[in-house]
Amino acid sequence: MSAATLSRFESALNELDATVSYVDGDGFRDHLEGVVQPHAVGVALEETFDDPALSLTETSVEVDPAPATLRTAKTGVTGASLGIADYGSLVLTVTDRASELVSLFVERHVVVVRAEDVEADMESAVDAFGAEFRETGGSAVIATGPSSTADMGALVKGAHGPREVHVVVLTEGESAEGE
Amino acid sequence: MSKADDLRRLMRTEGAAVAENTRAFNEGRYRSVADLENYEELKDEARAIKEDAIARLPELVDQLREAVEANGGTVYVADDAADANEYVRSVVADRGAERAVKSKSMTTEELDLNDALEADGVDVVETDLGEWVLQLAEEAPSHIVAPAIHKSREAIAELFEARFDPEEPLETAEDLTYFAREKLGEQITDAEVGITGANFLTADTGTMALVTSEGNARKTVAATDTQITVAGVEKVIPTVEDLRPFIELIGRSGTGQDITSYVSLLTPPVDTPVVDFGDETTPLSEFDADRAFHLVLVDNGRLEMREDDQLRETLYCIRCSACSNSCANFQSVGGHAFGGETYSGGIATGWEAGIEGLDTAAEFNDLCTGCTRCVNACPVKIDIPWINAVVRDRVNRGEDSELDWLVDGLTPDEEEGGAPLQKRFFGNFETVAKLGSLTAPVSSRLADTEASRWLMEKALGIDPRRDLPEFERETLVKWFEKRGGEAASERRAAGGRAARESGARNRNSERRVVLYPDLYTNHVQVERGKAAVRALESLGVNVVVPSVASSGRAPFSQGMVATAADHAERVTETLAPYVEDGRDVVVVEPSDHAMFAREYERLVDAEGFASLSERSYEVLEYVYGLLENGADPDSLSAGGGEKIAYHSHCQQRTLGLETYTVAVLERLGYDVVTSEVECCGMAGSFGYKSDYYELSMDVGDRLRDQLEADGVRDRRVVASGTSCLEQIDSLVARKPQHPVELLVE
Structure with missing residues (x-):
């Protein structure tokens, strides 16, 4: 991932009306508080990223909530395994931690992705999960911007899925730029 | 009613909404593909993948079956609509389900699956907002991607008012969307069975790709414990990597979006826990992912199309709707006129001829004028006008006209079965033109007499409001x-x-x-x-x-x-x-x-x-x-x-x-x-x-x-x-x- 790739990723997201912010590992928890809206629920990120600094404990985000809590939550926080710069897409995993539910049954989806996982284009992203699928039989959702529909006479953001998407890009060491 | 009356009525009632929406999609397509540097290469790649997949289809179906079974799912290949419906009914009955939620699927429209399930007392709920509107209105889709494209915002608002009598008046598209989301949300979380279609199925992993924007297909799978996916047998492609050109092309070609909000790549049964949405205490991850998965691959005429040198290309179709949106006639009348039992637009002629038969294709096939504007728009490079010409030829040969003697002298054609009179007249226009020049200007004056215009209208269906060409004596x-x-x-x-x-x-x-x-x-x-x-x-x-x-x-x-x-x-x-x-x-x-x-x-x-x-x-x-x-x-x-x-x-x-x-x-x-x-x-x-x-x-x-x-x-x-x-x-x-x-x- 180059600076140019990240900048393409950000402008693609902005065109989708998704917002983007950058933070390094150390500042993550404070940063997160600024981008979630209550009540926030989430999937433990350390499992996606294998990094204890990214734990959601000691944040306002309720990890692994009960289903009834999820239904009334405003924000859902999950990790993405990949980003796709050309499209502003995020590759969401579908696991037994219920990330599919947490990213879908909320109004605001906050997605965390590591800068190094932002692929330049669709081809490299598909190559990455193709190999993985054959190995693990896994599933993924390429999510691009908020859910939307044009079925009601005009384009509306927020159909069955989230109305808002915010992407937190995790940089290593120095962060690119603030929100 | 005559064909002209039908078309006039549709242009009056649905034409404005259809024109506005299809033209917006079409303009979006031009904009979106212009951004794609390797657009032509991607189309070539997509075409090659489909050609290869259809050529190797039996082998790929076997491979897909192995992959799905290894993942813990079941594959059923249904010969026809009745066979497919029978199988789905048995799965739903075995589950003891009271409600099935569905995401958008043209293949289930083709099967009339909803009717079959409803006859068993199952509550079938369409969750795609456009499909839901049509289910409430008891109407058929008029577009393969945006099924309710013919309905204006005002018409949908009236429908909701009449049906639900909401406390607050619903006016804007947002009002309507959020209202529908609420109504449907409750029904989705309460359903046992989720039925989806599939845009693509990869034989190597048993992965299905679902191209959507609303999120209802994701919910349909995630919120239920029994997933039934119904797809035409032609949807199988070899590998996950083969998805790439289609992911890049399908949204751009159809609605003009670079990519739709969600491309779900599911390898069912998925690991998402099956939760009780009313549960206030148990953490999500503590629910089991105890899920059944049934893949129903539908033949229903497709394997015969595969053997048909002219119709085979139809099976490459990825249902993007580019041929509908780029079609001038479709922009005016929509899929209720330019469509058959299920499919609409230029490629529908191939689908309906292969699935329903020539009679169904014959009802709308003449709306393709062969202008070829869909040819470059098709992401898999199907020669859609050729398919329309071939089917028209077959339709012509299937019927004889009693008035053929009227044009016999004018028609030195090669048509054994005999095309209808009007088609033979226009098809042999060379002879008409030669006679016209030989006898000009008498021919033009004669042609303009009331008697000959009357005969032309009655026998040949030539509209009296058109000026006829005037032939020059000197060619x-x-x-x-x-x-x-x-x-x-x-x-x-x-x-x-x-x-x-x-x-x-x-x-x-x-x-x-x-x-x-x-x-x-x-x-x-x-x-x-x-x-x-x-x-x-x-x-x-x-x-x-x-x-x-x-x-x-x-x-x-x-x-x-x-x-x-x-x-x-x-x-x-x-x-x-x-x-x-x-x-x-x-x-x-x-x-x-x-x-x-x-x-x-x-x-x-x-x-x-x-x-x-x-x-x-x-x-x-x-x-x-x-x-x-x-x-x-x-x-x-x-x-x-x-x-x-x-x-x-x-x-x-x-x-x-x-x-x-x-x-x-x-x-x-x-x-x-x-x-x-x-x-x-x-x-x-x-x-x-x-x-x-x-x-x-x-x-x-x-x-x-x-x-x-x-x-x-x-x-x-x-x-x-x-x-x-x-x-x-x-x-x-x-x-x-x-x-x-x-x-x-």
């Missing part, structure tokens, strides 16, 4: 002979060359052409033929205008493929010696040039096609080439900054040739604006037919609006196609001309 071929044939042309061309031999670096000095006397240029619009000869000679080109058969465009349009092939062979044979002698073939009428450049590939042998198509040029394309190679533009009339409006021809645009006319006119000093409609609406004989006259004028209205817009309405109008010129003549007061006429004014 272009005869004119060219009388003025001295090739010898005279060489003298004039040599004069043109000598006039500027001095300073010019003219690389055209030995150019010689055969100007193809297409039917209209030869018999009706002879002046534009003369202009073409003069323009070429002014640029130093030696011209001959021999007598050649008509191209076969007319019979081809009527689905008289054997007759068209006979014409094509005769034309190729007649022109071959000229081509071998080093002459280029120049064509004035774009639809005939397109026959040589495109359709002949299927009508004559490969060698004949290659040599003719490589050497054939549309006349302004040829002039452009001459100018680029050093011919002197001052030999032609100058534009002097005159403002003109140019309407290119649909088939000319598909071949990428519009740009040459514009470039030549600009080089001569004209200020050119171009129309931006897919078709003028006339489309050869289409607009002459009583059934289609009003539709043709509705399509034409969009061109009229552009020609009458501010800054355009005072411009002289030029157009390349004969039928476009006829149509424009009836749309605006200004008399349109062929661009080649401007070159020698």
Whole structure:
């Protein structure tokens, strides 16, 4: 991932009306508080990223909530395994931690992705999960911007899925730029 | 009700919403694919993957079955709709389900699956908002991607008011969407079974791709414990990596989105926990992912289509809707007219012929005029007009007309089974034109008598509101002979060359052409033929205008493929010696040039096609080439900054040739604006037919609006196609001309 790739990723997201912010590992928890809206629920990120600094404990985000809590939550926080710069897409995993539910049954989806996982284009992203699928039989959702529909006479953001998407890009060491 | 009445009613009730939405999708497509650097390569790749997959389909189905079973799912290959419905009913019954939620699936529409389940007392809920609207309204989809495209916001608001009597009035699209989301949300979390379609299935992993934007397909799978996926057997592709070109093309080609909000790549049964949404204490991850998965692969005629050399291509279709949105007729009437039992738009002819049969395809197939505007739009490069021509041919052969004696003298065609009278009349237009010229001007006066217009309307379905072509007594071929044939042309061309031999670096000095006397240029619009000869000679080109058969465009349009092939062979044979002698073939009428450049590939042998198509040029394309190679533009009339409006021809645009006319006119000093409609609406004989006259004028209205817009309405109008010129003549007061006429004014 180059600076140019990240900048393409950000402008693609902005065109989708998704917002983007950058933070390094150390500042993550404070940063997160600024981008979630209550009540926030989430999937433990350390499992996606294998990094204890990214734990959601000691944040306002309720990890692994009960289903009834999820239904009334405003924000859902999950990790993405990949980003796709050309499209502003995020590759969401579908696991037994219920990330599919947490990213879908909320109004605001906050997605965390590591800068190094932002692929330049669709081809490299598909190559990455193709190999993985054959190995693990896994599933993924390429999510691009908020859910939307044009079925009601005009384009509306927020159909069955989230109305808002915010992407937190995790940089290593120095962060690119603030929100 | 007659066909004309049906079309009139649909244009009145649904036309406005359909036109607005399809045109927005179509404009979005142009914008979105323009951003894609490797658009053509991706289409080639997508095409190759589909060709390979359909060729190896039985093997891939076996591989897919193994993969799905290894993942813990079940695969059922259903022979037909009844078989598929029976299987789904048994799965739903075994689960003891009271409710099944569905995401959008055209294949289940094809099966009438909802009716089958509802007969068992199952509550079936469509969760795609468009499908839900139609379920409430008890209507059928009018578009394969946006099923409720024919319904306006106001109509949906009325429907919701009547049905639910909401506390707050629902007005905006947002009001309606959020209301629907609430209603459906409750039903989704409460359902046991989730039914989806699939856009693609990968044989290597058993992964299904679902291309959606609302998120309802994700919820349909995530919130239920039994997933049933129903897909046509042709949806299988070899590997996950093969998804890539389709992911990049499908949204762009259809609704003009670079990518839809969600491309779900699910390898079911998925690991998402099956939760009780009312549970207030148990953490999500503590619920088991105890899920069943059934993949129902539907044959229902597809495997026979695979054996059919002409219909096979239909199976490459990825249901993106580009052929609907780019179609001028579809933009006016939508899928309730331009569609069969399930599918709509140009490719529907292939689907409905293969799945339902020729009778269903015959009901709407004539709405494809063969304009070819869908050809470049199709992401898997299906020759959709060819499929329509073939099916029309089969339909023609399936029925006999009792009035054939009326046109028998006019119809030296090759049609054994007998096309309907009207099609034989238009298909044999060459004979009509020859007789017309022989007897002109008597023929024109006779044709205009009330008695003959009455007979034409009754027997041939020719609309009395159209002006008939007036045949010239002296054809272009005869004119060219009388003025001295090739010898005279060489003298004039040599004069043109000598006039500027001095300073010019003219690389055209030995150019010689055969100007193809297409039917209209030869018999009706002879002046534009003369202009073409003069323009070429002014640029130093030696011209001959021999007598050649008509191209076969007319019979081809009527689905008289054997007759068209006979014409094509005769034309190729007649022109071959000229081509071998080093002459280029120049064509004035774009639809005939397109026959040589495109359709002949299927009508004559490969060698004949290659040599003719490589050497054939549309006349302004040829002039452009001459100018680029050093011919002197001052030999032609100058534009002097005159403002003109140019309407290119649909088939000319598909071949990428519009740009040459514009470039030549600009080089001569004209200020050119171009129309931006897919078709003028006339489309050869289409607009002459009583059934289609009003539709043709509705399509034409969009061109009229552009020609009458501010800054355009005072411009002289030029157009390349004969039928476009006829149509424009009836749309605006200004008399349109062929661009080649401007070159020698």
